[in-house]
Amino acid sequence: MFIIEALHPEGWRPQGSFQQEYWAYLEAQTRCCSDGRNFRIIDSRSHQVVSLVNTSSCRLSPAIR
Numbered sequence: 001m002f003i004i005e006a007l008h009p010e011g012w013r014p015q016g017s018f019q020q021e022y023w024a025y026l027e028a029q030t031r032c033c034s035d036g037r038n039f040r041i042i043d044s045r046s047h048q049v050v051s052l053v054n055t056s057s058c059r060l061s062p063a064i065r
Contacts, residue, residue, distance in 0.1 A: 001044040006037045033058035
């Protein structure tokens with residue numbers, strides 16, 4: 001299980017979980033690009049952070065540029 005956490009002023013808060021890392025990353029990226037918060041993904045088995053997601057992962061569509 002991969003847990004999504006968002007960084008709030010009070011610290012990291014759980015935001016959801018997915019069985020596959022890919023879907024957890026996509027959800028974290030979508031939320032990050034929507035609200036501008038930093039997110040991290042944690043592997044619940046190893047308790048290791050496997051990914052950090054920030055607004056640098058948000059890109060404009062080529063048609064918008």
